Amino acid sequence: MRPSIVLFGDSITEESFGEGGWGAHLANHYSRSADVVLRGYSGYNTRWASLVAGRAFSAIPASAAAVAAVTVFFGANDASLPDRSSAFQHVPLPEYRVNLRAICALLRARWPSAAVILITPPPVDERARVRLGHPRNGDASGLPERTNEAAGRYARACLEVAAERGLRAIDVWSRMQEFPGWETAFLRDGLHLTPTGNRLLFEEVVFALRDANLSLEALPADLPLCSDIDPNDAVNCFEED
Amino acid sequence: MRPSIVLFGDSITEESFGEGGWGAHLANHYSRSADVVLRGYSGYNTRWASLVAGRAFSAIPASAAAVAAVTVFFGANDASLPDRSSAFQHVPLPEYRVNLRAICALLRARWPSAAVILITPPPVDERARVRLGHPRNGDASGLPERTNEAAGRYARACLEVAAERGLRAIDVWSRMQEFPGWETAFLRDGLHLTPTGNRLLFEEVVFALRDANLSLEALPADLPLCSDIDPNDAVNCFEED
Incomplete structure (x- = not known):
């Protein structure tokens, strides 16, 4: 029975099947062994995600073997500043932890054996947010609607929830900032991923899945x-065990 | 309930989530409305596909609403010449028709309301098959293992089965050859698709799905x-109907 790998997250998940996207890379990588199921909801924070998670997963069979892994990738919208142009997406840090725990509990109840992998929000290039983003990303004062410092606090909270629950986590906030020029190498508008950023995330997810004994091998x-098909007796290879 | 669009085929389906692939384009296009489920089996012909179809679909819920559409894209391997290096993949033309009908019958029984879309094999650039392909693609005589003429006969048979069963069909064999330079514009090794060929097929599939009332709209x-979320009353937007 071919299992699924579910990608649950915000816009960085929703657009993950675009050109060079990390979701498409995963589906290609697992083309003969797992289904990669997209559940990306642009603009969503953990408050809204925790409200809708049950409905988001309703089309995916609830049997334990159906889902091998789930990535949970929220926080970029929660970390929007509460007094700037994306304030309506902001979720206070304590509530972000509560919501993440609720999502993890729902996943554990639905698919007890699935590997849940939390992904931190990516870093933010504030100058690019003001310069390139949506009109609402900069307010009249020219200040960005997100800061890298705020995203970092949500990233650390995400890692703490993962540690507390014994879950795997990918610290993409820190990982990207290890590279000089991360602002443009990995981010196309200060927040969303370039093909190179998608490639980095894909590799991190493959590594986490391998750690969960879900490697291709x-x-x-x-x-x-x-x-593996015997050219001289091909049909015999398709006999049921 | 989010429906699935199932892609059932050979290597041109299996690799459809690679860079610029038609499957990834579809998953991105339907990111918020349908799951694109990959069932691509490199090297398979309709004889083997019809033997395994039930098993291939076993992880996909059998409820009628679960699957909105299925693409069936075989024939490129069936059309391998019976006296060349890929002879073990060859299926005689009359059997190809029988096998295609069996696959369509199985799909109709499992998902009666799903739109089944048959896709013809693509054209073959014989010179590229000899020059660029797998070592077994050319035999010692320098002759290709597939010809465009043979692929065309299977393409016409595919269209006839579709017409006979009242199913939609995409004649990618003819469609590609309408363009001068199709040999290299659409095919990267005389058989498999370039990003441009993937884009053409993606657009044809979107057109067929629209015709089946499965447009994005x-x-x-x-x-x-x-x-659509009210910034002043966001949580209220997530109330269940």
Whole structure:
């Protein structure tokens, strides 16, 4: 039975099947072993995500074996500043923790054996947010609606919730900032990912999945590979076990 | 309930989530309205596909509403010449028709309301097959393992089965050859698709899905769009109907 890997998150998840996107890379990587299921909701914070999570997953079978892993990738919108142009997306830090825990509890109840992987919000390039973003991203004072410092606090809270619950986490906020020029190498508008940023995230997710014993080598291939088919007795290769 | 669009086919389907692939384009296009489910089996012909179809679909819910559409894209391997290096993949033309009909019958039984879309094999650039392909693609005589003429016969048979069953079809064999330079514009090794070829196929599939009343406009969005959320009363937008 081919399992699913569910991607639950905000716009950085919703657009992950665009050109060079991390979701498309995953679907290609697991093309013969797992289904990559997109549940990305642009603009959503954890408050809204925790309200709708049950409905978001309703089309995915609830059987324990159906889902092998879920990535939970929220916080970029929660971390919008409460007194700037994206204030309506802001969620206070204590509530962000509560909401993340609620999402994790729902996932554990629905798919007890699934590997849940929390992903921190990415870093923010504030100058790009003012310069390139949506008109509402800069207010009249020329101040950005998100700061890297605020995103960092939500990233640390995400890692703490993961540690507290014994879950895997990807600290994309820190990981990206290890590279000089991360602002433009990984982010196309100070927040969303370039193809290179998508590639970094894809590799981090593959690494986390491997750690959860969900490597390509560990998962059975869906039906015989062409290279394993005996040219002289092909049909016999398709007999049921 | 978010429906699925299932892509059932050979390597041109299996690799459709690669860079610029038609499957990834579809998943991105329907990111908030449908799941694109990959069932691509490199090297498979309709004989093997019809044997395994039930198993290939076993992880996809059998409820009628679960699947809105299925693309069936085989024939490129069936059309391998019976006396060349890929002979073990060859399926005689009359059997190709029988197998395609069996696959369509299985789909109709499992998901009676799903739009089944048959896709013909693509054209073949024989010179590229000999020059660029797998070592087994050319035999010692320098002859290709597939010809465009043979692929065309399977393409016509595919269209006839679609017409006979009242199903939609995409004649990618003819469509590509309408363009001068199709051999390299659309095919990267004389058989598999370039990003431009993937784009053409993506657009043809979107057109067929629109014809089946599965346009982006016709499908409900999965949960409220951020632009529809009232900034002053956001949580209220997530109340269940």
